[in-house]
Structures are given as structure tokens and as C-alpha cells.
Amino acid sequence: MIEIKNLHKSYQMxxxxxxxxxxxxxxxKEGELVSIMGSSGSGKSTLLNILxxxxxxxxxxxxxxxxxxxxxxxTIAAQYRNKFLGFIFQSFNLxxxxxxxxxxxxxxxxxxxxxxxxxxRSMHYLEKVGLADWSGxxxxxxxxxxxxxxxxxxxxxxxxxxxxxxEPTGALDTKTSYEVMDLIQQINEEGKTILIVTHEPDIxxxxxxxxxxxxxxxxxxTKIEPIKAKANV
Amino acid sequence: MSSxxxxxxxxxxxxxxxxxxxxxxxxxxxxxxxxxxxLVLLLAASKGLENGVKRSFQGVATNTVFMxxxxxxxxxxxxxxxxxxxxxVTDAEAIRQNIKGLKTVSPRNRLGxxxxxNSVQYKLNNGSYSVYGDYPEILTQxxxxxxxxxxxxxxxxxxxxxxxxxxxxxxxxxxxxxxxxLGEYIKIQGVSFKIIGVYSxxxxxxxxxxxxxxxxxxxxTYDLAFNNxxxxxxxxxxAKDNNSITSLKEDIMALLRERHTIHPxxxxxxxxxxxxxxxxxxxxxxxxxxxxxxxxxxxxLISGIIGISNIMLIVIxxxxxxxxxxxxxxxxxxxxxxxxxxxxxxxxxxxxxxxxSFAAFVIAIVNIILEKINDPEMMFANPSVSLLNIGVALxxxxxxxxxxxxxxxxxxxxxxxxxALRSE
Numbered sequence: 001m002i003e004i005k006n007l008h009k010s011y012q013m014x015x016x017x018x019x020x021x022x023x024x025x026x027x028x029k030e031g032e033l034v035s036i037m038g039s040s041g042s043g044k045s046t047l048l049n050i051l052x053x054x055x056x057x058x059x060x061x062x063x064x065x066x067x068x069x070x071x072x073x074x075t076i077a078a079q080y081r082n083k084f085l086g087f088i089f090q091s092f093n094l095x096x097x098x099x100x101x102x103x104x105x106x107x108x109x110x111x112x113x114x115x116x117x118x119x120x121r122s123m124h125y126l127e128k129v130g131l132a133d134w135s136g137x138x139x140x141x142x143x144x145x146x147x148x149x150x151x152x153x154x155x156x157x158x159x160x161x162x163x164x165x166x167e168p169t170g171a172l173d174t175k176t177s178y179e180v181m182d183l184i185q186q187i188n189e190e191g192k193t194i195l196i197v198t199h200e201p202d203i204x205x206x207x208x209x210x211x212x213x214x215x216x217x218x219x220x221x222t223k224i225e226p227i228k229a230k231a232n233v
Numbered sequence: 234m235s236s237x238x239x240x241x242x243x244x245x246x247x248x249x250x251x252x253x254x255x256x257x258x259x260x261x262x263x264x265x266x267x268x269x270x271x272l273v274l275l276l277a278a279s280k281g282l283e284n285g286v287k288r289s290f291q292g293v294a295t296n297t298v299f300m301x302x303x304x305x306x307x308x309x310x311x312x313x314x315x316x317x318x319x320x321x322v323t324d325a326e327a328i329r330q331n332i333k334g335l336k337t338v339s340p341r342n343r344l345g346x347x348x349x350x351n352s353v354q355y356k357l358n359n360g361s362y363s364v365y366g367d368y369p370e371i372l373t374q375x376x377x378x379x380x381x382x383x384x385x386x387x388x389x390x391x392x393x394x395x396x397x398x399x400x401x402x403x404x405x406x407x408x409x410x411x412x413x414x415l416g417e418y419i420k421i422q423g424v425s426f427k428i429i430g431v432y433s434x435x436x437x438x439x440x441x442x443x444x445x446x447x448x449x450x451x452x453x454t455y456d457l458a459f460n461n462x463x464x465x466x467x468x469x470x471x472a473k474d475n476n477s478i479t480s481l482k483e484d485i486m487a488l489l490r491e492r493h494t495i496h497p498x499x500x501x502x503x504x505x506x507x508x509x510x511x512x513x514x515x516x517x518x519x520x521x522x523x524x525x526x527x528x529x530x531x532x533x534l535i536s537g538i539i540g541i542s543n544i545m546l547i548v549i550x551x552x553x554x555x556x557x558x559x560x561x562x563x564x565x566x567x568x569x570x571x572x573x574x575x576x577x578x579x580x581x582x583x584x585x586x587x588x589x590s591f592a593a594f595v596i597a598i599v600n601i602i603l604e605k606i607n608d609p610e611m612m613f614a615n616p617s618v619s620l621l622n623i624g625v626a627l628x629x630x631x632x633x634x635x636x637x638x639x640x641x642x643x644x645x646x647x648x649x650x651x652x653a654l655r656s657e
Contacts, residue, residue, distance in 0.1 A: 054561070054651045074646075075565045081650070082563020093558045097253040109242060110563040158563070 001161060001193050002028035002051065007060035009046055020046045021057065022216035028162075028195065033188040033226065035196045035204040038213035045166075047213065048197050052085055052164050053077050065161045082110055086155030090167035092147040094139040100126065100150045101135040107158035125153035129183060145176035152183060156192075163187070163194040169203055181206045181229035202227075247576050254548055261544040262584035264537030265633075269588035269626060272530025273618055276626075277596045279526045281616025283519040288614055292376035292436035292444070294337075294471045295512040298482045300489070301467035303504045309496035318493050318502075320465040322452075327492060328468070332484050334476035337373045340465040342366035342455050344422065353448065354420040355407040362403055364421055364448045366455025366466075374471050375434070382415045382430035389451040395458065397421070398430035402445035419448075424458045426450060478509045531629065538581070538633040545577050545641035553648050560650035573642040574635060581634030582627075589623060 009021040020043045028034055038044040049055035050062060053069055062069045064084050072080065081087075086107075094103045105122040113121070126132050129149040139147055148168060155163050165184070169177035181203060188194050188208075196207060204210050205227050212220035251258050301320075308314045325340045344351050344364040353362050365371075369385050377384070384398055397419060404414050418425045426448075434444035456463060470485060472478040486503050489495075495502045549556070556569060596616055603614065 049651060052561070052650075054649070075567065078560060078563050078565040081561060087561050089558075093554065095555055095558065097249050106559070107562045110559075110565075110568065115242060154562070 001030045001065055003063040005061045007050065007057045007062065009050065009057045020216050024218060026218065028193060030193055031191050033194045033208045034211060035198055035207040036211045036213060037199060037204050039199065042213040043216040044197050044213045048164060048166055051195065052087065053081050082107055082158055084161045086158065086160040086163045088151050088155050088163060088165035088168045090170040092151045094147055094150060096139050099136050099138060100131060100142065103150055104154045104157050106154060111158060122157055125156050129153045144172050145179055148172060148180050149183060156187065161193060163192060165194065165196045167198055168196060169200065177203065178229045178232045185226065185229055243575065246572060247579055250576060251580065257544060258580065261540045262580050264540035265534065265581050265584040266588040268530065268534030268537035269585045269630065270592045271533045272626060273589055273592035274595065275526035275530050276523065276618045276622050277616040279519060279522040280618065281613045282522070284614040285612040286515060289440060290512060292434055293508065294374045295508050296474065296478050297374055297469055297471045297508045298478045299467055299469055299506040301504045303501055305495055305499060306501040307496035307499040310494055312494055320468065321463045322465060324465065324489060324492060325468065328470065328485055328488060331488055332481060334473050334481055335470060336473045337370045337471045339368055339371050339374060339469040340452060341469055342452065342461060342466040344459065351422060355417065358407045360406045362446050362448050364450065366452040367449050368452050374469050377432040377434055380431045380433050384430055385449060385451050390453050393453045393457050394451060395424070395426050395454055396429045396450065397426035398432055398449040399428055400445040400447050401431055401433045403448060404431050421448065422459065479507055482507060534629065534633060538637045541577055541580055542637040542640055545573065545638060546644060549573065549641050549645045556645055556648045557650050560648065566646040570642040570646050573645045574638040577638030577641065578631065578634035581630055581637060585627065585630035589626060
């Protein structure tokens with residue numbers, strides 16, 4: 001599903017060049033649930049940006065579902081993001097003047113799906129995250145955990161190949177975190193490929209594979225038996 | 234993405250995002266509202282002034298020149314300067330035959346000098362009125378409604394009938410209401426004339442009162458009764474509609490100079506008053522005035538447009554994160570640009586339409602007040618804007634709305650979706 005070979009990335013900081021990724025080789029198969037760990041400065045955000053087609057590496061290749069991601073213009077990048085990727089953010093990033101339902105249907109809107117079908121499909125995903133009754137509410141009327149579930153429904157709405165979650169539980173308390181992780185595990189069990197960037201070890205242990213990043217290199221890549229989040233709720 | 238520019242979804246998007254900044258949006262839109270309001274009002278005011286001034290030309294053929302004889306200022310072919318001469322009826326025929334493109338050449342005589350009037354008597358009543366000796370063609374140069382009886386005709390000219398057509402003000406002053414007028418005799422300088430008609434002049438403005446206090450008698454009768462010897466006081470010469478009298482009048486004057494043995498360069502010998510030239514100058518003045526109205530209104534409008542542009546920029550700065558999220562969810566740069574452009578277009582056009590409507594409302598009220606006052610001498614009448622001007626104003630609005638959105642739209646599409654991932 002994801003195939004990265006010898007990926008390098010550096011940033012120009014004035015006259016200095018900061019080498020952030022120093023040759024990453026990384027493969028994710030379909031249906032995997034992977035956590036990427038690392039302290040700040042390890043390069044994990046940069047890696048996520050590149051995975052999310054928000055940024056590009058200078059050297060190496062990145063194939064997403066068999067498609068080479070290189071030198072895309074903004075319009076094609078936007079279309080690929082819409083088609084291949086679902087984003088889940090730490091701060092939820094719901095649009096505050098839109099109802100939960102309208103937030104979920106936004107990726108479908110940008111796909112040009114008609115209104116009736118959009119509502120149908122969005123309702124389906126809201127049901128899936130257990131918030132069908134809240135479809136008409138504004139984000140300000142929802143709790144943190146509910147907001148993140150709406151965001152997950154939004155990430156799923158366009159039926160992407162891969163979900164990318166950037167610290168999805170970073171803004172939530174432990175109990176809510178585990179509820180969200182339970183939902184993520186369920187979605188993974190239905191076959192969706194999911195990548196989670198986190199610095200919380202207990203969250204990482206709920207995934208099937210932990211990738212440790214340090215100073216721009218992968219130092220550890222182990223498959224584990226995930227802890228069921230449900231058991232901790 | 235749907236191709237329709239204003240489909241339901243886009244409309245919803247725009248209304249939602251405008252509502253989320255409600256009060257500020259209204260304050261900003263007021264700038265455009267005010268600009269277009271002033272623009273339309275200025276246009277209406279200049280039109281009102283134009284109507285008021287042109288009203289005094291009503292009932293007169295404007296493509297007309299008046300010519301009269303003055304003192305000769307250059308000696309020519311042995312004739313001394315300072316001598317005086319007068320036009321006569323043969324000049325009229327010569328002008329008709331030699332100058333092409335003229336509609337009417339009316340030789341006219343007026344009793345007494347210009348601005349004077351003559352005592353006219355009916356039984357024991359008398360009043361002062363202007364008396365003209367005219368041909369029937371004068372009706373093509375002056376618009377008179379015959380209220381009773383008839384106007385002069387060629388039978389009167391040939392038979393030199395002693396008849397008169399009087400203005401309605403003359404009738405009202407000399408006769409009692411309801412009293413029989415037609416067939417009665419009035420005395421002008423001691424000569425009796427039978428009244429055969431009463432007219433009402435179609436004219437308004439400053440001259441309208443004077444226009445109703447005139448008496449028309451046949452040219453030939455005038456000649457005979459007041460011992461004029463075939464002389465002509467002045468000519469009223471009207472050109473055909475597709476010629477301007479201003480371009481023909483030099484030819485006419487050259488002809489007249491030749492016939493009266495006047496030096497070809499003697500500018501003073503023939504006095505003339507060119508109504509068309511005056512009318513053109515006044516028309517030109519109002520074209521300029523309309524231009525000024527557009528210019529001033531447009532400048533005010535621009536400040537409104539800058540306001541909209543400014544607020545859109547602020548709104549986009551505030552919505553950086555939202556735009557980033559939209560981009561991450563698959564919004565293309567062009568869809569973001571389109572949304573910003575349409576948002577600003579929507580704001581501009583809606584507030585502009587409100588401005589136009591409010592201006593129309595104010596103009597309607599002014600019109601009602603003007604109708605109540607109803608003063609024909611006022612140099613202001615019926616202020617209005619044409620549909621064309623409204624169209625131009627709306628076109629300016631649309632262009633300005635797009636211009637106002639352009640800079641914010643460019644700013645918006647420079648926002649990278651990475652912004653959305655950055656948690657503050």
C-alpha cells in the first residue's frame with residue numbers, strides 16, 4: 001500500500017541546511033495498523049507530511065497504492081489526497097460553523113458527489129462512529145471525544161485507502177483516548193490501512209506494528225500483538 | 234466539482250461563511266452600499282438638473298437660428314460704414330432657394346422693439362402684449378395648441394385679413410371667464426383685428442408665462458396695417474433634422490451679405506442667435522456633468538471595494554486553518570479561489586443592489602416633493618436614472634467585486650494544507 005525507498009528531506013534554515021530525514025525505507029501493506037513514534041525533532045511530522053502528500057522528499061521514491069507521488073501540482077495533489085487519504089488531526093480541525101453532518105460530507109463535496117448521496121453516505125459513517133443522533137449539532141456543542149469521532153467519520157467519508165492520524169489522542173483524556181483507539185481498531189479490523197503518529201507508548205501498544213524514528217532514521221520496526229483498547233475503557 | 238457557478242452547495246457554503254462573520258460583513262458591505270447609493274443619486278441629480286434646464290427649450294424647435302439686421306461696420310463697394318439696412322421678404326425666398334437642408338424660413342415682424350410690448354384694447358379693458366406678424370409655418374418652430382378657433386393660414390396671408398390669434402393669458406386678462414372670444418375685435422395700435430383663435434403655448438420654464446401673452450397676426454396684414462413696406466424684423470430659420478443649423482448659418486449670412494452689399498467679413502452687420510449651438514453647449518455640459526457624477530461616485534465606490542477586499546483578507550487570515558483543512562480534505566486551489574471570488578462578488582452585488590434600491594427610493598420621494606412644489610421656473614425637474622445607467626452601475630459592481638476578491642483569493646490559495654496539521 002505504502003512503499004518508501006531511501007527518502008531524504010532537508011530544510012533550509014537561513015544559511016544552514018537541516019537534514020531531517022536521512023534515508024527512510026518503509027513499507028506498509030494493506031490492512032496494517034502502524035504507529036510511528038519518536039521524540040520531537042525525530043522527523044516523524046515531516047514523514048507524515050510526506051505521506052500525506054503535503055510535502056515532498058528530495059531524494060528517494062514514494063509509492064501510494066502503486067502510484068508514484070512525485071512533482072505533483074497543487075490540483076493533482078489535492079485530488080490524490082481526496083482519493084487516497086483520510087486525515088485525523090490532534091486538534092480535530094472541524095469547521096466550526098458547519099454541523100457534524102456537513103463536516104463529514106466535506107470530502108464528498110470536493111469529490112463532486114451530489115447532495116442526496118452525500119447526506120446518505122455521511123449519515124452512514126456518523127452511525128458507524130455512534131453519533132447519528134448528533135448529526136445536526138455544531139462542533140461547539142460536542143465533547144472532545146465526540147469531535148474526534150466526527151473527524152474520524154470525516155476521514156472515512158471518501159473511503160480512502162489510508163488513514164493518517166497525527167496524535168489523534170493528544171488532546172483527549174485517557175478514557176476518551178481509549179474510546180477513540182477502540183474505534184480506530186474496529187475500523188482497522190474492517191480492513192482499512194491506518195498510520196498513527198504518537199508519542200504515547202500506551203497508544204502505540206494498541207497498534208499492530210511500532211516504528212521508532214530517531215534523528216531521521218528508523219531505528220526500530222517491530223510487529224506486536226495489539227492490546228485491545230476496549231479492555232481499558 | 235460541479236460546473237455551475239452558483240449551485241445550491243456553493244450558495245450554502247458562501248452564506249454560511251458570511252454568516253459566521255455577520256456583523257463585520259454588514260459594516261463592510263455598507264461601504265459599497267454607500268458608494269453605489271451616492272453614484273446613483275449623483276446621476277439622478279445631474280439628470281434632474283438637465284431636465285430642469287432643457288425644460289425651458291420645450292415647445293421650441295432647437296435646430297433654429299434667429300437673424301436680424303444690425304448696423305454695418307465696414308465700408309464696401311463705395312457704401313459707407315454705419316449705414317443701416319433691413320431684411321425684406323425677398324430675402325426669405327432667396328434663402329429657401331439657395332441654401333439646401335433647411336426646413337423652415339420664417340420672416341417675422343414684431344411690433345415695437347425687442348422686449349417692448351404694445352397696448353391692446355378690448356372694449357374698456359386693455360393690456361400690454363407682444364404682437365407678431367407671422368406666416369403659418371411658424372407652427373413648425375413653435376409648439377402651440379389651438380384651444381379655440383384656428384391658426385393663421387395662407388388665405389389670411391393672401392387676403393391680408395385683419396385677424397388675430399391670441400394667447401390664453403391675453404384672453405384671460407381681456408375677457409371675462411366664459412365670455413365669447415372668437416369673432417370679437419381687439420384694437421392693436423388703433424387698428425381693429427378680429428379674433429379667430431386662442432392658443433396655449435407648450436412651454437415651461439422661465440419663458441412660459443411670456444409665451445402665453447402673445448398675439449399672432451398674418452405677416453402681410455402686419456405689413457399693411459403698420460406700414461412696414463415688406464421689411465422683415467428677423468428670420469427664424471430651422472434646419473432639417475439631419476443638418477445642424479450651426480453649420481448652415483454661415484452660408485445663409487454670406488448670402489444675406491451679398492444681397493445687401495455688405496463686406497463679406499463684416500461680422501457685425503447680421504446679428505444672430507443660434508439656439509442649436511446653445512442647446513448643444515448645454516447638452517455637452519450635462520454630458521460632462523454625468524461624467525463627473527460617474528467619476529465621483531466611482532471614487533467613493535472604490536473606497537467601499539477596498540473595504541471589502543480588506544475584510545476578505547482579514548477573514549482569510551482568520552480562516553487559514555479552515556482553508557488548510559479544506560485543502561487537506563481535497564479542495565483544489567481553484568475551488569478555494571472560486572469560493573473567495575464568489576463570496577466577494579456576492580457581498581458586493583448584494584450590497585450594491587441594496588444601494589441602488591435605496592437610491593431609487595430616495596429619488597422617488599424627491600420626485601413626489603418636486604411634484605408638490607410644481608414650480609415651472611425651477612431649474613430642477615424629474616431626477617431619474619436610466620436603465621442603462623443602472624446597468625452600467627451593476628457592471629461596475631460586478632467588476633469591482635471580482636477585483637476586490639482577487640488579492641484575498643490569491644492569498645487564500647497560497648495557504649498550504651500543512652497549516653492545518655500545525656496545532657497551536
